[in-house]
Amino acid sequence: MPFTHVLLALAVVLVWGTNFVVIRWGLDELPPFLLATLRFALSALPWMLFMPRPAVCWSRLIAFGMLLGVGQFALLFLAMRSSISPGMASLVIQMQVFFTIGLALLIWRESLRVYQVMGLLLAVGGLGVIASHLNAAVTGVGVLIVLAAAFSWACANLVAKSVGRVNMLHFVVWSSAFAVPPLFALSWWLEGAPTVMLGVLQQTSPAVWATVVWQAVGNTLFGYGVWNWLLSRHSAAQVTPMALLVPVFGMSASALALGEALQPWKLQAAALVLAGLAVIVLWPKLTQPRPVKAVVKG
Template sequence: MPSSLPLRHFLLALAVVAVWGTNFVVIRQALNHLPPLTFATLRFTFVLLPLVFFLKKPAVAWRNLAAYGVLIGAGQFGLLFVAMKGHISPGLASLLMQTQVFFTIGLAMRLSGERVQLYQWGALALAVAGILVIALHADASTVTPLGLLLVLLAALSWAGGNVTARAAGPVNMLAYVVWASLFSIPPLLVMALLLEGWPAMVAGVRAADLATWGAVLWQSVGNTMFGFACWGWLLARHPAATITPMALLVPVFGMGASALLLHEGLPGWKLLAAGLVLAGLAVNMLWPKIRALRAAAVA
């Protein structure tokens, strides 16, 4: 446990990453009945309603909310849900989505003109090696080439959403996500109608049982409302360098829950890929903190 983080705050952060990690198993269960884009449309509908009537619109431009809503809605979750409908296992999806960290850095540096530092190149090399291990073992039972591509595009969309949210400045993140959902729903609904069709959408909703609706609520209430609100609360009280490394546990929970609940196998190559990607994430997140501690010790 980080020394600067009180036990209650550490447990809260752990609860958030546990929800975010196990969420991939929840997604897979809901896709047994709901078409993926229909599922994504319902997810953001329940994020929007009824909270939009109780949370004040953040003081940001509508175009910023629209960009975030489309990137996170149609981009991140739309593509992720399509990929998880038979193209990638939940455990691998939870791992590959964390590549958004590197996409976020790349986009931010491109916009700011900053140069990538040596340790960031090393971190990226480790993560890319992990992705190559996954690509070399791609098959219908774990991840197809299409599934790999869709999840990486979803991670890129998530990164675009991160950069957009950062441009919004300090805002109530829960209110920001809720109001941005106004712009997530229309493209998802249009895509669902065009690619899945109204009959399949209606059939999916009619076939949905209590567990499926529970998964939809878990997406909106647990993953979004609880997760974003608590994460934002923690970031407001502690340095980002203390909180953000906890996100390294998301794929640990994701792969663990998938293995435990869905009996997803954990062969050596998958563990190697996870180790490489997580090592890259760890180097990227922790190296600046380690360097700062060394500089303080010398001084």
């Protein structure tokens, strides 16, 4: 890739990784389901007024919005409220790669390769390290909730794959609208009636409102827009390995901004999970035969 495109990819990964700290700041004043409601409301409006609906059936738009909004982010926000640290959340959520592979095996009967098994075993080893060091900052419940969020993300990936080649930014914007009603209902049921929500919002500081806007504009519009723009111009093997840096940025940002301690066991768990992801993503690229250049004799 050209150097400028590499910088764009790094910018997206930086935004996605550091967003776990931004989420933590938002959760300091807003309950998780209300925060998720606001995030997806601002991801849909006013952008739907300027972006045409993609050529996708309504059922897939609804499914993607529900899986991404309610399944992934609502559960992630719930876990990060008090059950898992931002750095660990950014690492555990990457298990979506392995869930995606497993679901593809079941649904599309794709064959399981040896390198995929190796990568999965490494990642499971990393989860084992986390499970052996549970504490108040990283609880078993928090890990399980984030794993459920990762599974929902994997299901959303399969829905996105099934829609074919469409404008993915438009797809994300329009599908975000369908996440808002169930998220609002959950917030009403579990966090308080609309009058209570209004009172919470009136007391919310401008800094927290900025975190909500950043999640919608930075992560959805900039992140997905640039990422899919890069995928449309380069092979997936060139672009997707950059996503391995998400937990690196996530854990580093959490340590710098929130003072989250990076004990040796956390680094060991991160090394195992990232090694497993690297094997899954990079092995096909590294082992594919290089084309033989013809030698022209004069």
